Amino acid sequence: MANTDATLQQDLDALDDLEMHLYAHRYATSGITSYGSTIDPPKATADRGRALAVLQQESQERLCDPAVSELLKRLEAHADELDADHAAQVRILARDRSILVDIPPAEQAKLVELTTEAEHVWRKAKAADDWASFEPYLDRVVDVMRHFSELRSPGADPYDAWLDYFEHGTNQQFYDTFFSQVKDCVVPLLAEVVACGRQPSRACIEGSFDRAAQWSLARDVAKLEGLDLGALWISSTEHPFTDGLTSNYVIITGHVHEDDVISNVYSILHEGGHGLYEQGVRASYNYTSLKGGTSSAMHEGQSRFFENYVGRSETFAAPLLEALRGRFPRQFAGVTPHELYLACNRVEPSLIRTEADELTYPLHIVIRYEIEQLLINGEATAADVPGLWADRYRSYLGIDVPTNTEGALQDTHWASGLLGYFPTYALGNAFGAQLLDAMVAAGVDFDGACASGDLAPVRDWLRTNIWQYGRAKDSDELIAGACGGPFDAGHYTRYLERKFRGIYGL
């Protein structure tokens, strides 16, 4: 079939037109979802859900139109004649499309129905510490996820398929290796920390802190981190999150506790890291499927980078203390940067993932990964989960799990059909450590930037090597390009060893 320049141009115009419609729907649905949890009045919930469902359906129908399949195939066949951006768009759109078209709409609707019910049951089960009521729903979710995997990737290992779905290019072999390195490092290191019996004081960050002043501090911290405040909306929600409508419109939220000034500082640094990534994507990608971060793990890599590698570093403690003193001069008058550093880095094995410290956090993920693997591969059912959970918390973290509320019922992910998603959180942490080493090797004065509070060199390197590419490059390609080699968890484990042996004098 001959494809003249004229028909190629027509196809490119059709591609641009498709992208513009998908952009408008993305802008609307991201906005509606974000405002939903921040400013919408309580009674708006059902109407919002109805509008969202229609807009999402329209967007899916447009992408799933058989004519789009033909269009993408014709463009793929002429990939060498396309500019790099259009070639990447074709690749990403074809991938986004294949995820949707392989599942018949009726089956998709059934999963939505099941997870809606499962989330409802989970919420009540968590409140009542009642695993038994949630148990059948988890088994049903696992069944549907196996079935979807078979529809999408017939014959493939279902957990591999879902891991790849949530983080392109990963599978069990990849994560088995990664998590065994993590366990080999963290489990014995944590045992040493606990055994040593020393614990830094948190006294310097304890007290009562005016809420309005904490929100002023939040803006100071966002500015210190280097977010573009002209392209940012900061708001308050129960659970902090980030969304990027475009690189020019990023929403981050925090949550202020009157008795804990540090909690929201790290929420802002974390969400701000996500926000920097979204703001740092090439502006020309805003109207295309290349907009936004490339994956969950790479996004978490950026948020954890600013929360932990920058925010909990010894060098950054000086500008951070200055920011705290700016809003709470009395409370922080006698505090030294080193005291602040220690107070923000206390290690304590605990039951709740979202409250875990930097060292124990990955163990919470390892446990979820290992249980998901058994569930999806049919080696365990939901009835086995509380026992598996208790065994692992005992052997990895050294603690007992008194209730399922503080155990396998603590997270909503499984009720929502997100099995295979947890591992990306831990992978993001490890990406961050490797990026840090690569940045320093490339000549960035990381410690100097943190100490001075001027993080521009750090942001510039990340923007150049990661952020600007949006979804045009997958994580593995970005890591290879930025770090000169494939992913290597050694950067992460060496960082943890160095940092926490230092703090605990081990």
Next chain:
Amino acid sequence: MANTDATLQQDLDALDDLEMHLYAHRYATSGITSYGSTIDPPKATADRGRALAVLQQESQERLCDPAVSELLKRLEAHADELDADHAAQVRILARDRSILVDIPPAEQAKLVELTTEAEHVWRKAKAADDWASFEPYLDRVVDVMRHFSELRSPGADPYDAWLDYFEHGTNQQFYDTFFSQVKDCVVPLLAEVVACGRQPSRACIEGSFDRAAQWSLARDVAKLEGLDLGALWISSTEHPFTDGLTSNYVIITGHVHEDDVISNVYSILHEGGHGLYEQGVRASYNYTSLKGGTSSAMHEGQSRFFENYVGRSETFAAPLLEALRGRFPRQFAGVTPHELYLACNRVEPSLIRTEADELTYPLHIVIRYEIEQLLINGEATAADVPGLWADRYRSYLGIDVPTNTEGALQDTHWASGLLGYFPTYALGNAFGAQLLDAMVAAGVDFDGACASGDLAPVRDWLRTNIWQYGRAKDSDELIAGACGGPFDAGHYTRYLERKFRGIYGL
């Protein structure tokens, strides 16, 4: 052509499906527009405009689809078999559609281009008091509006066509009668007020008022007015506005001035009146074209009802004073309700429409109406406007117009192609007075409700007679149903006479 029940049902399903898509787009575009002026970061402007344009285009394309014309015709032919709501939907959708399809897209685009440029030129002209630079744009806008009228209603008087466009059922004959009644009442009454030389004191509402406390007061006032706070978001903007995404999600905004506590109270009462109307429409209309207020004038009728007929009444001064004392106890300690009533009702001929008092306000509208009429009917060009403006401000309001900035350049409406819109503001005021008399005649204890601060009987009557119907009934039908007869401006002029003769002892 035989139309079986089965094909009628198919057509109704198609109608519901169309409405659901239009609903989702309305929800998204109303939201995007409202958030735009309240919380969006400055750099988001262009991206927001781009998304909005695409979503609006999608919505228009869906409604203008020739298949929809056929669908609506088939349903109109079977109107007697439809339930009342579906029959109203068909009527309103056909009207909305005809407004769009009669103007070719290229001509629509030209008007958008012209008004975008005209608004830009107007902004600069207003700042520089430079009528000459805006003059050619106004002539061009008038030409395009004449042309559009010819496309929509060939052979019709163009100003009649535009008046009907902005307020269904009105024309010059209607407004000529209305405005001559207004002038006959207000011009001599105002002259008497000015001549009497008495002026109530504003001392009791002057001072400095903490902004945060004023926002708390705004919520108190919204509650006092009877807005459902569970279906309301209150925010701050330069120019207050109201939008209703659905009856369950209404946005009102205010603007706080540190040296003027009353300004935002009346902004909230005014926007809150719009908000009550939006919240009061039948919930089942949310997902249809019957959602929201029926017209600009009827909307203004509700906002002015709560701003003026309730909010500036002598009886409501007591609960209003109590609300003011709740947040500013020291400032309002020695004030009496009567002093507050007088302070909020001072009459002063002035140059700026948006700052005008209740008595002089309609004269600002009359002047714009008379000049629009001359322009569209070709009896004047833009070059004549400053002279026409000065003559009329002198003869109706008794004041000189020192600059065009404070004269014909003060409002953005003409630059935006909104000739024919101003009259709806004045008509709304007059609707309110007629509704008030009807309500009292029907047995509502209006003065008692205002005096007690419990406005439920007032809201219930308006909800029953006006609000619940949304767009299912036009203004004239609503007035006839609620008041037992056609529109009669006498209610309005008698109200003005009574109230201001009382205040000024005339």
